[in-house]
Amino acid sequence: MQSLSVLVIHNRYQQPGGEDAVVHAEVELLRRAGHRVVQYVRDNSAIANYPSLRQASLFFSATWDRRAYAQIRALIQKERPDIAHCHNLLPQVSPAAYYACRSAGVPVVQTLHNYRLLCPAGTCFNHLGVCGKCNPSLAYSIGRGCYRGSRLQTAAVALMLKAHRWRGTWNHVVDAYLAPSRFCRDYFVEAGLPEAKVHLKRNFLERDPGQRTGRGDYALFAGRLSAEKGVLEMLNIWQRLPHIPLVIAGGGPLYDEARCLVERSASAHIKLLGRLDPQQALVQMKGARFLVFPSRWNEPFGMGLIEAAACGVPSIASRIGAIPELVIDNHTGLLFDPQNFNELADKAQWAWAQAQEMEAMGSAARQLYQQDFTAEKNYAALMEIYRMVVRN
16 A cells, blocks of 8 residues: 555553553554654643643543644644544543544544443443443443542543534544454444444554563563452462462552552562563563463453463463453463452463463464464554545
8 A cells, every 4th residue: 555644643641551552553563664654642641730720621621622623633734644543532632633634534543442432431340340331321430430430530521422422423423443353343333333434453562572482480460450450359369379479560550459468468479560661571471471361341452462472471361352362262371250260260270280281372372473463464454444444
């Protein structure tokens, strides 16, 4: 395909995570392929320094940010992009970005990194487990303060969702949606997005980390320490596995609670490292015998699973959401029922005792990565969707 000019629109998170990494990887992929990339980026870390009046205005600007609309229109007029690719728009960009592009005749692609179009928290998960109560009503989420534990902030996101559902933004203003898994694609279609607009386009790693050597001498959890990730349930179970060292790499809202739990239980075989930079995280990944991925929510993808697979590290993961598309049970890893963490303990004990079998699964995981999740495979899929959208 001839070189395109792509406008990438993204609102970075206060705590960088998998979504920010995916956006960065995709921008670099496009640039390496010779496409011109123009970025419109806002950063949520700046919100803390806003005057109080401007912070308060975010309640309404999350639905329609006039500043973002004007800035994107001006950027389009200056750069003349062929297509706009949107990622996170909350709270400093807003769906006004779609309308700015549409008014200038620029087609819009939106990646579905999470369930934000259906749920203010973006997870469709609460303390009881998987939740679907915000489609069609959003009142439940406001009462529970599902977004950042705040009823006021949840109301702001709910207002945005309600306004754009009523206006038909999701169905009529976005030209194509990119879903990172078949599960995610089917979930959104069932929730009401037009099936013809929702396309499978998996995530990928920007660079191949290479296969590790050796079998590893600990289990690893790498990711955000939050309720939907099953961190506390995993820690409670791991107290019964003193012969299996567990390393936890990552930060998040449950970090302090996790640390206290480990200290109270005197679990010397569990080590919390906190948040690591990418290179440090890679070292930890290559030193693990297997990755533990105990999510309790319907993961739309699971970057940690692909990072492990690329390193030749097998995973023990929940059988939920898109995870079974990324971990083939008894071939590239092991799956367990997220409603039964005792099964996780059984699988971990088996995996620790069967080092040779797990090493073979790690090699199979590496092959799966090379088959489906490389930058080259991703580029071809992305260009096919871009070509279709620009042509239409």
